[in-house]
Amino acid sequence: MPLLFIECFLEKANIRLLTITGKLRLVIDTGIGNIAKNCRGSSVLNTKKTAVIGLGSMGWGAALSLLKAGFVVRGCDVRSEVLTRFAESGGTPCTTPASAAEDADVILVYVVNSKQVEDVLFGQSGALETARPSTTFLLCATMAPSATTAIAEKLEAAGMFVIDAPVSGGHVRALSGEITVMASGTPEAFDKASAVLDAISAKVFRLGDRPGAGSQVKMINQLLAGVHIAATAEAMTLAAKAGIDLKTLYDVICVSAGSSWMFENRGEHIVSGDYTPRSAVNIFVKDLGIVTSEAGKAGAVTPLAAAALDLFEEASQAGFGLEDDAAVAKILAAKSGASLPGVKD
Ligand SMILES: NC(=O)C1=CN([C@@H]2O[C@H](COP(=O)(O)OP(=O)(O)OC[C@H]3O[C@@H](n4cnc5c(N)ncnc54)[C@H](O)[C@@H]3O)[C@@H](O)[C@H]2O)C=CC1
Numbered sequence: 001m002p003l004l005f006i007e008c009f010l011e012k013a014n015i016r017l018l019t020i021t022g023k024l025r026l027v028i029d030t031g032i033g034n035i036a037k038n039c040r041g042s043s044v045l046n047t048k049k050t051a052v053i054g055l056g057s058m059g060w061g062a063a064l065s066l067l068k069a070g071f072v073v074r075g076c077d078v079r080s081e082v083l084t085r086f087a088e089s090g091g092t093p094c095t096t097p098a099s100a101a102e103d104a105d106v107i108l109v110y111v112v113n114s115k116q117v118e119d120v121l122f123g124q125s126g127a128l129e130t131a132r133p134s135t136t137f138l139l140c141a142t143m144a145p146s147a148t149t150a151i152a153e154k155l156e157a158a159g160m161f162v163i164d165a166p167v168s169g170g171h172v173r174a175l176s177g178e179i180t181v182m183a184s185g186t187p188e189a190f191d192k193a194s195a196v197l198d199a200i201s202a203k204v205f206r207l208g209d210r211p212g213a214g215s216q217v218k219m220i221n222q223l224l225a226g227v228h229i230a231a232t233a234e235a236m237t238l239a240a241k242a243g244i245d246l247k248t249l250y251d252v253i254c255v256s257a258g259s260s261w262m263f264e265n266r267g268e269h270i271v272s273g274d275y276t277p278r279s280a281v282n283i284f285v286k287d288l289g290i291v292t293s294e295a296g297k298a299g300a301v302t303p304l305a306a307a308a309l310d311l312f313e314e315a316s317q318a319g320f321g322l323e324d325d326a327a328v329a330k331i332l333a334a335k336s337g338a339s340l341p342g343v344k345d
């Protein structure tokens with residue numbers, strides 16, 4: 001069918017075709033709210049109002065992806081400068097989780113750890129104070145599976161739907177709406193959140209019907225991610241010590257068998273000497289802490305994760321906790337007497 005004919009037909013029927021972050025979407029304006037359907041085959045949903053709690057490296061990207069996809073987005077953060085930037089980007093800034101949660105159909109929780117998640121949900125001015133029953137919560141922070149399960153049970157007891165939805169892909173993929181989601185929850189929860197998941201991700205893995213299963217898989221990803229960052233830092237430090245040009249090394253390894261997603265991503269930060277946090281050292285103190293403690297409970301040995309955790313803890317104690325996690329290289333460089341770009345000897 002000629003494209004012009006399709007366009008005229010869609011215009012008459014009040015249907016707009018939008019391409020957002022490379023995904024083709026149909027938006028049908030019913031006058032009472034949009035019904036969006038992703039043309040790559042996901043379900044139709046009329047969810048319109050969303051809230052993102054925690055507008056940091058990952059939550060910011062998710063919030064912007066939702067705005068681009070046509071959702072109304074309330075965003076909450078404790079940092080006022082972030083709220084100002086969010087308002088400038090078209091979002092509705094909120095100073096408390098309770099005000100962000102009012103009226104929301106789906107709420108995405110993107111703070112750092114389980115303690116913060118509990119605070120923003122169940123604490124004073126927390127989301128549960130105002131969220132309507134049957135609101136769907138996406139728990140996107142990386143937490144121990146047991147913590148995720150306990151939080152999900154508390155939300156469900158209050159009449160909410162929950163998806164355990166930890167994410168992967170870093171700040172850049174969050175911004176482009178292309179993260180991977182390691183998700184678990186009831187089919188009903190997935191139905192309610194499918195348009196939101198489509199807007200923020202390139203791939204959603206459904207890993208089970210109960211919250212906790214997603215966090216278990218994410219924990220394994222974090223074992224690999226943490227070890228690969230530490231290995232990248234070690235490789236770069238040895239290369240620097242051996243007098244190899246780091247940019248040349250980076251180009252060679254990226255197309256060789258020693259590479260990894262983390263080598264490509266964090267290796268670039270080390271080569272350019274840029275430790276602006278896209279994911280902070282302290283995140284891996286948390287995540288590898290989860291890995292080693294859960295492994296201990298399960299009776300599994302994780303010597304590589306333990307060695308990597310030691311390095312991240314050392315980096316944190318040396319004052320690099322809020323820098324990009326590639327700063328673990330600074331510890332190895334100092335011990336090796338090696339010079340890294342942008343790092344004072
Ligand atoms: N940065 C990354 O590349 C990735 C991070 N993750 C996970 O995603 C989660 C978020 O990580 P990031 O975005 O890197 O952290 P972040 O530190 O950049 O962002 C967290 C945000 O939450 C806000 N916040 C903290 N307490 C709050 C409260 N009570 N009320 C409102 N806002 C509050 C902070 O001000 C901050 O803006 C973590 O669980 C992390 O492990 C997962 C995949 C990748």
Ligand SMILES: O=C(O)C(=O)[C@@H](O)CO
Nearest residue numbers: 167168169170225279283
């Ligand atoms: O993307 C992921 O997966 C990660 O966990 C890291 O980027 C760091 O948090």
